[in-house]
Amino acid sequence: MAMTDQEILEGLGEIVDEVAGVPADQVTPDKSFVDDLDIDSLSMVEIAVAAQDKFGVEIPDDELKNLKTVQDVVNYVHKAEVSA
C-alpha cells in the first residue's frame, strides 16, 4: 500500500537527521535542502541511497538536481510509488 505524504515526510525527516544531523522536525515541506538545511550534493546522494532503502524508490543522480525542496522529494517518492 502506498504511503501518505505525511508518512513519506516523517521517513525523510529521519533520513535527513541520520545523514546530515539536521533534526527531523526541521525537515518541513517548504525547506530547501541547500539553502535552508545546509545539505550539499554529496549528502543528497546519501539521502537518495537511504530513501531507496526506506521507500524502495530509486532516485537517480540525474534527478537529484531537480529535487530542491523537501516537498520535491515527497512528490517524487509519492509519484514513483503510485506508478510502481
Add this chain to the structure above:
Amino acid sequence: MRLAEGTPGARILAFGGYQPTRVVTNDELAQTVETTDEWIRSRVGIASRRIAGPDETVTDMAVAAGGKALAASGLGPSDIDLVIVATCTPEAPIPNVAASVATRLGIVAPGAFDLNAACAGFCYALGTAADAVRAGTSRHVLVIGAEKLSQWVDWTDRSTCIIFADGAGAAVVGPVPEGEGPGIGPVVWGSDGAMADKIYIKDRDSFIVQEGQAVFRWATTALHPVAKKACERAGVDPSELAAFVPHQANLRIIEAIARKIGAPQALVATDIIHSGNTSSASIPLALSAMIERGEVGSGSAVLLLGFGAGISYAAQVITVP
C-alpha cells in the same frame, strides 16, 4: 613441462613512501579558483596536498619510495627479481616506468612492468606480486604505486584541482619463512566497464573528469561488501583488524565505507587530509606513515581497499611487517 617450486605464502617485508616537498594549501588554491578552505574541507576532507616540481617525474618519485622500501627490507638490489609499478600517469606510454626504476635502484634485469588499475592499482599490483611469489615465478618483488596527477589536472577546474595530488608508495614482497602463516591474504578484485565514463581522461590533451555524485554513490554503496569479502577470504574477522586503509579518495567516502565494514576498533587511515588523492600511491603512502608513527604494530592485520577509474577495485588483508 613442470612448474616452478612455489612457496606457501607471501608477506610484505617493508614499506616506503615519498612525497614531493611542495605543500599546496586550500588557501593557495582559493587564490586561483573560486573556492574556500571550508568548502574543500567539508566536501573532500583535504586541508593541503603535495605537488611535484615541474621537473620531478613519476619515475623519480617511484625511485625515492622504492629505494626507501628496499632499504627498510634489509634486502639488496640483487635480491629483487620483479618490479611492478602501478601508475595511471606515466610520462609516456613507452618505455614503462618499472624498468627505469629498477635500473636506477641497481636492480639488474628483473621482470618489470607497469600496471594500470587507476586508484585500485596498488592492491592489484600487490595481489599480482603475492601470487608471483607464491607460484615461485619470483622470489622478491618491489611493488610501487606512483603518480603525478598534477599534470593531468585542469588547474582552473575547481571540482578536480582541489582533490588530486602527487606521490609514491612502495612495498617489498617476499616469501613467508617456513612455519609462519601468510602475510598477504587473497585479493578480491573486480571492475565494471559500464561505468568507464564516470572517471576518465579523454585523450593526451585532456584533463581528469569525474562525475562526483555517481562516484560517491558507487563508492559508498558497492565497496564495503568487497572489503568484507577480502576479510572473509583471508579468514580474518573485521573485529580483528588493527587498521583499515582505503584509497584516499575523499574523506567522506572513507568514513562512509569504514562505518559499514563492522570494524569500529580499527584505526582508519585519513592521510588524505594532508596528502590529497594520490591514486595508486595513496594506500602505501598512508600505511607507511601509520607504521612510521607507530600507530599499527608489527604483526597486526590491516585491510586495504583500492578503487577508482575503470571502474576497478581490489581489496586484501595484509600483516604489518
